[in-house]
Amino acid sequence: MSKDAHLELYAFWRTASTHRVRIALNFKGLGARERFINLETGEQRTPGFLAVNPAGMIPALVDEGHPPLTQSLAILEFLEEKVPTPPLLPSDLHGRARVRSIASMLATDTNPLLTRQVKKYLTSTGGFDETAWQAWMIHWLTFNLETIEQRLATESQTGKFCHGDTPTIADIYLVSIAFIAKAVNVEIKGIPTIDRIIEQCAALDEFARAHPLLQEGAPSN
């Protein structure tokens, strides 16, 4: 895959998983043509998109001539292996495991509980009203971000970013989840290390250009 490769990213402006892939593409210097999938109108369940991803989920990254790549975690690892520079994982095994562990605390313990699909189930079948849904989101965001704060604040490998002084996939995950928290008006106090890292990230062009509110379909206000 060269920088001129024909890449297409099936995307929705707001989705955290797409947000992460956009950041990684920016770091790797890869441009991808975005194909807007309107989750508000259920476009992800149309035959056209189900042919790309039978799970009906975005993102899907199409590298011309290959089957669509799905699942943001798999896509980030793919981009890291395909375009190793600049690295988004440290070079030492234990460091890589730490970065993947922090990313995974967000990828598996946090984000899956906050999805559109889960909201749909809880508010239709599960008997949740908007207040109960908000409390659910606050619960998982708070517990997980506080736990990550505790790690970041106490582990010696933390630097300007989650791991050392250059961004890794852990920072990419953190930024994407912090955006969810902000979007749903959940403010978590007492996570100064995370707040500081988010601010460092926001100052970098690769993160800034990937901001959901700058993408096609985003509200202008």
Added chain:
Amino acid sequence: MSKDAHLELYAFWRTASTHRVRIALNFKGLGARERFINLETGEQRTPGFLAVNPAGMIPALVDEGHPPLTQSLAILEFLEEKVPTPPLLPSDLHGRARVRSIASMLATDTNPLLTRQVKKYLTSTGGFDETAWQAWMIHWLTFNLETIEQRLATESQTGKFCHGDTPTIADIYLVSIAFIAKAVNVEIKGIPTIDRIIEQCAALDEFARAHPLLQEGAPSN
């Protein structure tokens, strides 16, 4: 880490995430001394274990002289990088992305919705009774396993196992989730490819020895 390395695995017999690490350790020929953490009595929230993993979650793998490794996905990638043979990921980039994508459909879309913590929230704060919890589990297991079945049944890379004719981390995830489904009496029909792969895995010693019911603390009946 040699095969004689001093490894300790903080574990509970039933947990899917621990199950996965046990299988990977078996493939890599690594023995780990298990430290039983009794989730039934809340041992994961005691100061002793929180010092190992502030998230209060198992598994945690301690490789002597290094900070504890947490999050099963990160641990599996660590073991794969540390002991490359036999490989649990294919050698080609697109194949690796496919295996990670299938694993991630289970790691992020399925397993996080079925945890003890989620059950606790839904049945205490969320107003779910046992029937509602069972329906929730059936919903996510069915949707995700049917979607994976569709991929496995139609994608040309599927072989004896999820990807080709040797086991990968996708199979490890699949077996661990299939065990959850069985343990909670959720029987999903119409997933013949998955059923066949699970059977192939069960016949392998590395999977068989890792079976939750063979571990310390498991019920004998």
